[in-house]
Each structure stands twice: as structure tokens, then as C-alpha cells.
Amino acid sequence: MQIEQFYDTGLAQASYAIISNNEMVLVDPARDPEPYLAFARENHAKIIGIIETHPHADFVSSHLELHKRTGATIYTSKLVGASYPHKTFDEGEQIEIGHCTLKALNTPGHSPDSICVLLSDQHGKEIAVFTGDTLFVGDVGRPDLRENVGNLQAKARELAKAMYYSLRDKIMKLPTDVLVYPAHGPGSLCGKSMRNELQSTIGKELEENPALGTMEESVFIEMLLNDQPFIPKYFIHDVALNRAGASDLEISLSHIIHTEESEIDNTSALLVDTRSAQAFKTSHHHHAINIPDGNKFETWLGSIIAPGESFYLIIEDEQTLSRLLHKLAKIGYEAQCKGYLSATVSSQMSPVFDLSFFEKNEDNFTIIDIRNDNELKEGKLFKHAIHIPLPRLRESLQAIPEEKPIVVHCAGGYRSAIGSSIIAASVAVPVYDLGTAVNDFSPIS
Incomplete structure (x- = not known):
């Protein structure tokens, strides 16, 4: 048995590959399918399944593209109401992978349709749990993202209550040596106080995770609802996109082509200058806003620009283009990008600050x-x-x-x-x- 974590620092998002006897199952894959396909080739494994723990709000999954390219079955809860080809995967149902078993645990709380996935070896010993956005290292998933989107919608307080029981009736009853593999790490907006480690154990979380401490339901609910971070504009968009299944990555990016500056003179679309703050201040298009390319570029782009709002990218050079376009696709914003421009000398200069x-x-x-x-x-x-x-x-x-x-x-x-x-x-x-x-x-x- 082999477990491999794939981690995207930009969105603080973790996905997983599980291999047993040359069979491979993926859990919550990110938008780009290539790392998973390459990993399968390197390990002479066949991808037989792709599990979505819930319709993600903070990133776009490649589950549908992986299904089309490999024939692997997509598994998700029946509560998702997914419109892509799939097999429902709910409480107690199992997937056999090589000599191991993956079992679904319905764990509403972050969303009404969340599941966790329990991995057992050939002897029935419970080895690891893939917790999606239910349990993080030092934290639990926020309950306020599904009030207005998804097949099932629920108020934050209702989901906070559901989270209390999902943790105590399902997760906290697992053996203390079971490994915990969450879908996010520190910096993710799907929680508020994650620790730096990217994996844990049930025992460690019972000792150190405040949300798993002894407390009344009402105390837990208030603790969970308080001080949650802001919700980026793109989150609602991504839940709907993941329920439907995103189109193939490279096909989605193929329409984004070079645009001449003369073509945008009268555009109503936003101009997003991705150069450094210093380069922008030295010279920029008079209508442009500056979102410098950086580790959180996609988060801030999707927090400032609304779903469906058109924009152009202004780039430093062609070498940065592929990276930026893949960042757009990670949050499902590539369709809104009308093209890109190379940075040119402009008459607009930011005032010098004394x-x-x-x-x-x-x-x-x-x-x-x-x-x-x-x-x-x-x-x-x-x-x-x-x-x-x-x-x-x-x-x-x-x-x-x-x-x-x-x-x-x-x-x-x-x-x-x-x-x-x-x-x-x-x-x-x-x-x-x-x-x-x-x-x-x-x-x-």
C-alpha cells in the first residue's frame, strides 16, 4: 500500500493517490490531471477510482477529465446531486482497491453532502482517513459556504450542529493511530486556525484540536461560527462547477490568446496587471488594476473579480503566461479571461510616496x-x-x-x-x- 499527497501551496489544497496491487484511487484531485497521470505511470498503476469528498468551493477538481481519460469511476455522495457520470458513495459503502478497502463515512458539517473516506488494509485494520474539509490539522471545516448554492443548501448554524455530531459520532471514535489526511493546510480559507502540519493522527487531534475537546453542542456551534475568514467571490461559482464537472484543462485554456493594446482601448472588461507592484507603479495602463503574480494570486483574483466578469491579463513576459493561466483555471476563471497583453510602456505612473x-x-x-x-x-x-x-x-x-x-x-x-x-x-x-x-x-x- 502506498499513499501519496499532492499539495498546492497557492490554495493550500491537498489531494491524494492510494495505490495497492497496481490499482490506484484518487481523492479530491486538483484541476491539472497531469501529476496524477504521471504518478500512475511511474508506479505502473491503473487509476480505477476518483473520490470527491464534496463539491469543493475553493478549487476546481479534475475528476471529470480524469474519468474521460482513464475510464475510472467517479464516486461521490448521492446528496451532491452530481450531473457528471458517477457512482454514489455513502455511509458504509466500500471500494476495493488491490488488497485494501475504502469505506464512506457521511460527515455533514462543512457541507450537507460531505463524506470522509476510511482506508483499511487486507486484515481489516483501519489505517487512514481522508477527511476532506471535515477535519483539518488543528481545525475543522467552516460551515458557512452552502447557504445559497448546491443541490442541498443549509444555514451555517444547522451545519455547525451537524459538524458537532459528525466529529463525535464518526471521526472521534476511530482508533487513535489512524492517520488523518485533510484536504487543506494552513492558509486555506476553508478553515480558520489550521496548524502547519499537513497530516496528523486521530490521537493527536483528540489531544490538540480545540474543536474535538469536551464541550456542549451550543459552545461548539458558537466557537465554529465565530471569526471565520471572508468568503471569496469565486467560492459559490466553484461549487456549481464541481457539481457539473469542469471541462478539460487545456481545451478550456485554448481560447486565451494574445491581444494587441489597440483592441482594448474601449473595452469594458477589467485589465489585470500581473507584474510586480514596483513595475506597475513605474508604468501602467491608466485603467489597469494591479494583482501581482504571487503565491496567493488566484485567491485574490477570485476575491476581487466576480464570477462571469470579463478581464484581460497584462503579463511581464511570455514565460509567465502558462503559470498564470493555470492559476486562473485552478479557480475556474479561465472562461472569463478574454486574452492577454504583454506589458508596454505607458504614460500612466503612480505618484511617488513621501x-x-x-x-x-x-x-x-x-x-x-x-x-x-x-x-x-x-x-x-x-x-x-x-x-x-x-x-x-x-x-x-x-x-x-x-x-x-x-x-x-x-x-x-x-x-x-x-x-x-x-x-x-x-x-x-x-x-x-x-x-x-x-x-x-x-x-x-
């Missing part, structure tokens, strides 16, 4: 704090700052006064580059990015 003048004359500026709601609890950095989290910024531009120059800050510098570019494209006064200089300021009491 930090020393700002430090002595804060009242001469309107300060916009674009940190998330939970970050604000750490304290304001500037007394009169207006707080508008970045995911809500485009919809809140009318709340920003234009009587003074504007300074935008976040917690580290990456988001403020995005936020300042969004505001600058919509106001007449100078807009400055505090950038990494924010680290020189401390929360005020």
Missing part, C-alpha cells in the same frame, strides 16, 4: 485600511483610518472621500498594492501605497 512627510502629517491624508475584519481586532494602525477589507473594496469605492490624497495599507504590503491600484483607477486625487513600510507602524491603543 513616507517621511506622511509620518509627520497623517491628518493631511485619507487612510484606507484594507485588512480583513479579523485582522482589525489586533488594533488600528492609524486612528482615523477608514476600514474597508480588500474583498469589498470595489463595491465600496463611493464610501471613500476625495478631499485629500489617499494612503492605502494592509498588514504586509502585498494587498495594499492591489487596493491602491483599485482606488487610483476610480478617483481624481493622488493614491499612495504604504507597502511594506506598514511594518514600521504599531497598533494604537
